[in-house]
Each structure stands twice: as structure tokens, then as C-alpha cells.
Amino acid sequence: MIEIKKLTVNLGDFLLDGVDLKVEKGEYFIVLGPTGAGKTVLLEAIAGLHPVRSGEIWLDGREVTKLEPEKRGIGFVYQDYVLFPHLSVKDNLLFGLKQTKRPKEEMGRVMEWLAELLGITPLLERSPDTLSGGERQKVALARALSTSPEVLLLDEPLSALDPQHREGVQQELRQIHQRLKQTVIHVTHDFEEAIALGDRIAVLGAGRILQIGKPDEIFRQPNSEFVARFAMTRNIFTGEVRDGDHGQAIIAIEGTEFEVVTELRGRLHASLRPEDILISEEPLISSARNSLKGTITDIADRGATRYLTVSTPLDFVCLVTRRSFEELGLAEGEEVYITFKASAIHIF
Amino acid sequence: MMRNILRWSAQRRLTITFLLLGMVILLFIFIPLAKMIFSTSPAILWDTLLDGEVRSAIGLSLYTALIATVVGLVLGVPLAYFLARHSFPGKRFVEALIDVPIVVPHIAAGIALLFVFGKNFLAGSAFHAIGIDFVFAVPGIVIAMIFVSVPFLIDSAKQGFEKVDVRLEKVARTLGASPRQTFFRVSLPLAKRSIFGGTVMMWARGISEFGAVLVLASYPKIAPILVYDRLEEYGLDYALPVATLLIIICIVIFVALRTIAYRGERA
Incomplete structure (x- = not known):
């Protein structure tokens, strides 16, 4: 479970202002907002990668607001995957596992299990720059899951993919969430993606949370201009x-x-x-x-x-x-x- | 159709003009080097190589430039990383300061160093107390080389680090790596080609240094100073083989290092 209390983050020309969120264990939580609403920064703040001005972040009952990112137990997937270009797919997956100081055979087992889960076993020896967008995304997901994170943070995971791969990865996300009971926070600007995947959706606009609710509540009773405009056009x-x-x-x-x-x-x-x-x-x-x-x-x-x-x-x-x-x-x-x-x- | 042809020929004219201008500068670099190398007979080169004074001078050049480069790596790479990752008021000034040794006359740089590392000055007297002297000594050669050549390494390493996506480092942190581990497992390997290139440049620049070393430590003799001495004392015929040998050794090393660097690129 993750709880964010009155989180304020400086975004240069504006603030992410007083964000309150509570995501239950095993929930697929969507943060929906237009480009430039501060979605990536919100995720980076949760992960400890962006300084927080005030507020608190709680992970499973422990306050992590000032904790180093490597001690938080959070998985992060960026929009354009950000795989380590100097490492093979296999070594990308092993990167986090090597930090856990487990026995070698166990690391190998976890790595192979992850590769199988995401169907990337044939890619293990490849270099990231030889992979397609969809393949990279799967590697990035497997890498983020390698440390068994409390929460998986996904920054626009589908928007860099072409439409034909998008559907496949979307299914993949749903299956991983269901199989692993993984708590997920997924940010997107795509309304349909939000409805398709989210157990609940928070609408973020101009640095504030405008509405939180189940997908149908959000599009049946939108209280924000962004959602209302979308509801009008679909x-x-x-x-x-x-x-x-x-x-x-x-x-x-x-x-x-x-x-x-x-x-x-x-x-x-x-x-x-x-x-x-x-x-x-x-x-x-x-x-x-x-x-x-x-x-x-x-x-x-x-x-x-x-x-x-x-x-x-x-x-x-x-x-x-x-x-x-x-x-x-x-x-x-x-x-x-x-x-x-x-x-x-x-x-x- | 007509316009296409016109554009083609205009494009071609420009390409040919640039090619001709490029040829001039290429020949300008190539001819003196080639003439020098081929006008010295292999027998004389061999004799020169057997000359103990020449060998020790060239050896000293390679050695002192290597020490200078190692010091540059240890002190310069962290600075390069810091500059690539932080912005602060006065950063432009710091970056300009780093490049100053490239633009000042090196003989002036040598005099400036003398005023700090000379026995009667600040750092010089402090080091003298622990038994290290700079003037007319190997440490003097090394610091003169560091001063004039470290900007090449810092600039190149900084550009290398700037090209490493900060988010790669962020992802590494979420995967459990501390800042230090992130630096050694992600940032450094990804910038290593630029750092290697800068290292080669710094080392080569160190070997070729003359002015600053002349002021600070003209003895023991590094190769360029030996060439100068022989030119002054015995004339061109005696300086030429030493100069040629120095050029050949530099070219061989430079080509070898470039080959290693490019092989890394293909892998």
C-alpha cells in the first residue's frame, strides 16, 4: 500500500500542489493527465528521484519521504524504456538482482523466470539497441520487476509504442498485474488506456488532483474540464x-x-x-x-x-x-x- | 527535370570546392611529416635509437606524460562528472578557467607555475619540506604537462558524461544501486569512450609539451628539449633524427590507441 499526503513538488514554473493519494495493495492505479501536468515528476518524487518540497510518502506503513531511492523498493519504467545500452538484455535484468547479494544460481533462476513471464527468453543475449519498441518495453518491465518492488511505477508505458504493439503490451500489463498481484501506479494522458487498465483513476491537471474514482465514475460524472472534454468527444x-x-x-x-x-x-x-x-x-x-x-x-x-x-x-x-x-x-x-x-x- | 539537373550540378560544384580546400590542408599536414620521416635513412634512425641519451629522453617523455595523465584521470574525471551533472552560478566561469591553459602561451604557463612551485614559493616550499622538488626535477615536468594538457581530458570526459541519460542513473538507483555503484556501473562505462579519447589526447599533448617544461624543468631532458638542445648546439643534421624518431613513436602509439578505441565502438 502506498499513501501520499499533501505532497508538494517544485516543477520549475509551477508546483505539484498538495497531492493526496492512497493506493491499495494489489491495485492498478492510473494517474490521468495532459502532457505537462507533472505526471512524470509525481512518479519520480514517489521513487525518491525528484526532491520533495513538503508532504509525506508512506510505503507499507513506513515513511520513505527522505529515504534514498535504492532503499525504497520501487520499480520504475520510463516512457522510452531507458535500458542500459552497454549491457545485454540478460545483464539488464541482472543489474538489480546483483545488488541484492543473492547466490548466483538464485539470481539466474529469477532472471530466467522473469524472461519467461514476459516472453523475452529468446532475447536474453541481445543488445538493447537491436530490439523493437515492444521488446524493449518488456525488458524494461522485467528489469523493474526483478527486485520484487512494493510498487511498480509506469511512466506512459504505452505511448511510445505503435498501435499494433500497444494492445499486446497493454494485455501484458494486465496479466502481470493479475498474476503477481503487483501494485501499480501508471501515468498516462490516454483516456482509453486509463479506462481499460485502471481499477481506479486519479485525474491530474495543472499540478492538482482533480478527481479520483472508478473508471465509469470518471467518465460518467467528470468534474474536470479535461475529462469532460474527452467525454464529449467519445x-x-x-x-x-x-x-x-x-x-x-x-x-x-x-x-x-x-x-x-x-x-x-x-x-x-x-x-x-x-x-x-x-x-x-x-x-x-x-x-x-x-x-x-x-x-x-x-x-x-x-x-x-x-x-x-x-x-x-x-x-x-x-x-x-x-x-x-x-x-x-x-x-x-x-x-x-x-x-x-x-x-x-x-x-x- | 531541368531544375533538378541544375541543383545537382550546383551541389557538385560545392562538393568539389570543399574537397579541393580540404586537400590543401591535408597535404599541408601530410607533406612535412612524410618528408621528415623519409629524408632520414633507417640506418641513422637505428643509430639514434641506440644513443643512450636519446632513449632516456624519449623514455622520460613517455613516462612523465603517463604519470601526468594518471593524475589527470584521478582528479579530472570526477570534476568532469560534477560539471556534467550540476549547474550552479559561475559554472561558465569554471568551464572557461579549465580551458585557459589551452589558450595561453605555454612559456607563460611555465613561468606562472614557477611562481607557485618554485622552492621559494607557496606550494614549492611546502613540497620541499617533504622532499619533493619541482624545478629541474621530474615532478616539475609532470606538473607542467598536467597544467597544459588536462583541459583536453576534462572537456572530453565532461562531454561523455553529458551524453549519458540522467534517467539511466535514476533507473539504476531504483534497482538498488547506491550513487557510487551507479557511477561505476552505469555512468563511467557509458562515458568510457570519451574518457579514453580524452586520455589519449592528454597523453599525446603531454609528450609534445615544450614551453612550460623548458621554464620549469629543462633538466632532466624530455625528448622535445633534447631535440631543441641538439638543434642549438650541433645544428639541424643532429636534431633531425631525434625529431623523426619522436614523431614515429608518437604516430605508432596514437594509431594503436585509436585502433583500440574504434574496435570498442564496433563491438
Whole structure:
């Protein structure tokens, strides 16, 4: 368990101001915030790598605020991995183990176990600069886990990866967390990543914690501009993904089924951009499309565009230009059809 | 298409101009060295090598430059690391100060050292009390060499440390390494190529030093001073073989060290 009390850190031109956090043992905790909100510095302060102006950090009932980083028992993974370039993958993994003064055979066993856990055994003799981004990330994770840390701190672990590797590493993170019951603090600016992984999310903006809660609380009742703006630009649902006909996948969200394009199965999240939804007065006939009938329950005027909320009864936020809004003669209470492609839904 | 051709030929003209200018300076460096080496017959070189005075002078040069470099490593590398990792008011001034020995005339540097390490001065009298003299003595050669050559090592090591990502050191700390262990296991190995390059430069610069050593300790004779003495006393014919031998030895060592350094780079 980790507890942060009124932590204040100097960030040069602004402060990380009075941060209060409590992360339970075994919890996957997300700190969500835009770039420049002080997320990396918060992690560095927890790890003892950045000086703290005031406040306290408690790890498993012992105060570590002034403790040297090497005595804290914290694993750290930077955004761009930061592997030791002069050491092989194997020696990167052994770096921390050598500090623990264990017998050699035991270090070897732990190293091999970690390599197996992350599927990097074939890479052990390689040099870090010959690895792909995803491989480096796995090595960095294995290295951080090598000292069996109380808490694993992850600084934007997915953002330097290309989309196809990102999903794999994201799964990896979830599995490691579940298998090892590892307490994790993961900072990110990616809302979907936060929802997909976090047991709880803290929203950080301009050096302050704005909101802490479970993922659905955060996006259903956002109390910050950052989250609210995101909630406006994404329709987010939770549902069950299973095999459909013709090799397609189906997601069932509160009794309504949609065609989606994904390899993932199980209880997952779906997001849909408002601009990917087509509004019409008559149903559009198309086999590759999801089409629903609903009622306009809310209209938000944004100048050249309008955000409509269409209740089907699932609420969809849709974006239309002022011109088509007027041409269609849309109004609150009116019945319309909404249509979107299976590929427009992002499953995560 | 037309424009492409034009751009090509303009590019080419520039490349050729630069190449020609480069050739001038390359020849300027190469010709005197080559002429000197080839105008001395191997037999004379061999005789020179058998000359006890020459051998002891060259040996003394290599030895004193080595001692100077070791002192430079022990005292200079920590400073280089400190400068690479900290910023403080006056840092620019400190960095400029380190480079001053490169820009002052070395004969003046020798006189400056004399005023500290001479027997009647501050450090000189203190060291004299414990039996170390600088003027007309090996320690004098060494400090003259350190003074004029250590900036090369400090600058190079500092650049090496600056290139080491601070976050590598931070990660090492989270993995249980103390600051000292982090320095020896991460920072130093990653900067070693720059430090090695600086070490070679410092040593080579030490061997070639003349002015500062002349003022402080013209005896025992290091090789450049022997060359100068022979030139003064017996003329060019007697100075030339010693000078040639010195150049050949320096080139061989320099090439050997560079080869080691580059082999490390490929691995």
C-alpha cells in the first residue's frame, strides 16, 4: 500500500500542489493527465528521484519521504524504456538482482523466470539497441520487476509504442498485474488506456488532483474540464465481445448488439467518435453498418457544429454540422436513425 | 527535370570546392611529416635509437606524460562528472578557467607555475619540506604537462558524461544501486569512450609539451628539449633524427590507441 499526503513538488514554473493519494495493495492505479501536468515528476518524487518540497510518502506503513531511492523498493519504467545500452538484455535484468547479494544460481533462476513471464527468453543475449519498441518495453518491465518492488511505477508505458504493439503490451500489463498481484501506479494522458487498465483513476491537471474514482465514475460524472472534454468527444460503453457470423465480432451493450472489428473477446470497452455517426430521418440500408432508431434528447450548440444526444435508449453523442442540422430540420424529441460502421467502434 | 539537373550540378560544384580546400590542408599536414620521416635513412634512425641519451629522453617523455595523465584521470574525471551533472552560478566561469591553459602561451604557463612551485614559493616550499622538488626535477615536468594538457581530458570526459541519460542513473538507483555503484556501473562505462579519447589526447599533448617544461624543468631532458638542445648546439643534421624518431613513436602509439578505441565502438 502506498499513501501520499499533501505532497508538494517544485516543477520549475509551477508546483505539484498538495497531492493526496492512497493506493491499495494489489491495485492498478492510473494517474490521468495532459502532457505537462507533472505526471512524470509525481512518479519520480514517489521513487525518491525528484526532491520533495513538503508532504509525506508512506510505503507499507513506513515513511520513505527522505529515504534514498535504492532503499525504497520501487520499480520504475520510463516512457522510452531507458535500458542500459552497454549491457545485454540478460545483464539488464541482472543489474538489480546483483545488488541484492543473492547466490548466483538464485539470481539466474529469477532472471530466467522473469524472461519467461514476459516472453523475452529468446532475447536474453541481445543488445538493447537491436530490439523493437515492444521488446524493449518488456525488458524494461522485467528489469523493474526483478527486485520484487512494493510498487511498480509506469511512466506512459504505452505511448511510445505503435498501435499494433500497444494492445499486446497493454494485455501484458494486465496479466502481470493479475498474476503477481503487483501494485501499480501508471501515468498516462490516454483516456482509453486509463479506462481499460485502471481499477481506479486519479485525474491530474495543472499540478492538482482533480478527481479520483472508478473508471465509469470518471467518465460518467467528470468534474474536470479535461475529462469532460474527452467525454464529449467519445461515446464510451462497456460490453461483452463474442464471435459473430461471417468472422465478424459482436459486442452486446446493455442488450443491444453491434458489429465490431476486433480480435479481442470478453468484457471490454468500446468507444465511438461522435463524428463517425451518421444521422438520417430514414434508415440507411447497408449490411456492414450498425443502424439504430432513437430520440434526440439534447442539443449542444458549438457554433459551426452541434452535439446531439440520441437516446436509443443507449445515449449516443453525435456530431453534425450546423448546415446539415438545419437541412434535416432536427429538434429535441424528434425520432432519427443513427448509423455507423463496424470499424468505427474501437474496442479496448 | 531541368531544375533538378541544375541543383545537382550546383551541389557538385560545392562538393568539389570543399574537397579541393580540404586537400590543401591535408597535404599541408601530410607533406612535412612524410618528408621528415623519409629524408632520414633507417640506418641513422637505428643509430639514434641506440644513443643512450636519446632513449632516456624519449623514455622520460613517455613516462612523465603517463604519470601526468594518471593524475589527470584521478582528479579530472570526477570534476568532469560534477560539471556534467550540476549547474550552479559561475559554472561558465569554471568551464572557461579549465580551458585557459589551452589558450595561453605555454612559456607563460611555465613561468606562472614557477611562481607557485618554485622552492621559494607557496606550494614549492611546502613540497620541499617533504622532499619533493619541482624545478629541474621530474615532478616539475609532470606538473607542467598536467597544467597544459588536462583541459583536453576534462572537456572530453565532461562531454561523455553529458551524453549519458540522467534517467539511466535514476533507473539504476531504483534497482538498488547506491550513487557510487551507479557511477561505476552505469555512468563511467557509458562515458568510457570519451574518457579514453580524452586520455589519449592528454597523453599525446603531454609528450609534445615544450614551453612550460623548458621554464620549469629543462633538466632532466624530455625528448622535445633534447631535440631543441641538439638543434642549438650541433645544428639541424643532429636534431633531425631525434625529431623523426619522436614523431614515429608518437604516430605508432596514437594509431594503436585509436585502433583500440574504434574496435570498442564496433563491438
